[in-house]
Amino acid sequence: MNVLVKSATIVDPKSDFHNQTVDILIEKGTISQISKRIQNPKNYKEIRLDNLHVSQGWFDSSVSFGEPGFEERETIDNGLQTAAYSGFTSIAVNANTNPVIDSYADISFLKSKAAKHAVNLYPIGALTKNSDGIELAELFDMKTAGAVAFYDYQKPISNPNLMKLALQYASNFSGLVCSFPQESKISGLGVMNENVTSTSLGLKGNPALAEELQIARDLFILEYTEGKLHIPTVSTAKSVALIRAAKQKKLDVTCSVAIHNILYTDEQLNTFDTNYKVLPPLRTQNDIDALVDGLKDGTIDMVTSDHNPLDIEHKKIEFDYAKYGTIGLESAFGALNSIFTVKKTIELLTKGRERFGLTTTPIAVGNDANVSLFNPSGNYTFSDDNILSTSKNAIYKGKELNGTVYGIVANNQLLIK
Known part of the structure; x- marks a missing residue:
């Protein structure tokens, strides 16, 4: 899985790029480059999302x-x-x-x-x-x-x-x-x-x-x-x-x-x-x-x-x-x-x-990509439309929540809603 994540703000105190907005190049599931701007000569899939943030x-x-x-x-x-x-x-x-x-x-x-x-x-x-x-x-x-x-x-x-x-x-x-x-x-x-x-x-x-x-x-x-x-x-x-x-x-x-x-x-x-x-x-x-x-x-x-x-x-x-x-x-x-x-x-x-007994994986070049993608802004009311589970027993129905989750990159896979 090769992907170029564009204009993502990193939220990871263990990363050298904490609180910086950067591009992240992921090749074969591994972070190969982090920089302010990364070119895409190999035409990898690009991820561009509104107010994109990433964390461990x-x-x-x-x-x-x-x-x-x-x-x-x-x-x-x-x-x-x-x-x-x-x-x-x-x-x-x-x-x-x-x-x-x-x-x-x-x-x-x-x-x-x-x-x-x-x-x-x-x-x-x-x-x-x-x-x-x-x-x-x-x-x-x-x-x-x-x-x-x-x-x-x-x-x-x-x-x-x-x-x-x-x-x-x-x-x-x-x-x-x-x-x-x-x-x-x-x-x-x-x-x-x-x-x-x-x-x-x-x-x-x-x-x-x-x-x-x-x-x-x-x-x-x-x-x-x-x-x-x-x-x-x-x-x-x-x-x-x-x-x-x-x-x-x-x-x-x-x-x-x-x-x-x-x-x-x-x-x-x-x-x-x-x-x-x-x-x-x-x-x-x-x-x-x-x-x-x-x-x-x-x-x-x-x-x-x-x-x-x-x-x-x-x-x-x-x-x-x-x-x-x-x-x-x-x-x-x-x-x-x-x-x-x-x-x-x-x-x-x-x-x-x-x-x-599990290990953590900071967002750094050379590490496997194990990150969550999200937008911390914007309120919405949780409803049945937000439920992905087979069962619908949600305590949060009708509750105003804040922020949107886009998905993850992990185990050499990209999953985005």
Whole structure:
């Protein structure tokens, strides 16, 4: 693939051309020249787009599809195409399929399905067999096959000894253990944040305490085992404080936040729209403020779309019975760019690779082209027309977002909408 990208503003602090508007020549998938103006004697395809900006390719640490087993929700092929057109060159994919991804063969299947795509798919293996929370899965075998972490997606490990064993065992091969932050006996049958809003709506509440107890427990176990822990999708102010204190103690812990948890409060549920039913639930403005502060000071290491496609049969039903989850790849950039500066938005979208054992690729001559193309200007209202996923369960419908994603250059391929 040979292409000449014209008049692109580079947003990459690790590049010598950061904040400069330049031409970028890509030959056979490798950046061969960066300059103010590059001639095109070989008549390569030229990319000229309005207010074009490029950055290192974006990474999402928590993406769910459906295949195998739930192809009606999303296939790997369409999911990876959606990720590409949403600006992501790398995604870590959860194990919540049927069967659950919990063996060497399962990891190999995912990698083979994604092999020829522009987007790199990095499998997350289940932490326990069938994600049942009873017995550890084949962690080392999955690591050998290419798993980048181990996580029972949105299923808390209730047995503290099992979490202890997981951290101890995985530390033998630098495995990353993920623990969903929820104490199930406290959360009970709660379907939204426990607060005045849940009381007024007559819906059972899932208190912040459920998240904070689980995080406190896991941090104590982490300190004992000296393992390597990632806490996905934190949502409360006290959770941020707990993790901040743990980092000050030099514990090996990271965490993420779902983008929708820094945009919406639990008051959105007044309409009983099941697109707002997510896990962890939407919390309060005080929690949002703490989460944003955590992103700014580095306590929260990365953002995620927590993309989770669900078919209409699981969402367009009574609120109590609807499944948790929203799609988010298509809206990730526009949502972040509507509340942060362009610089901060790109920083958040490119963070997290190292925690999952992946390398970063600065925009520099001689490096493989692994870049996202976008226009940071211009507002629009997110609607069904912006959805590329097979499932349409989007929390962002009707939300004003900022900026447009054009596509990516990665793995010697160009994908532009």
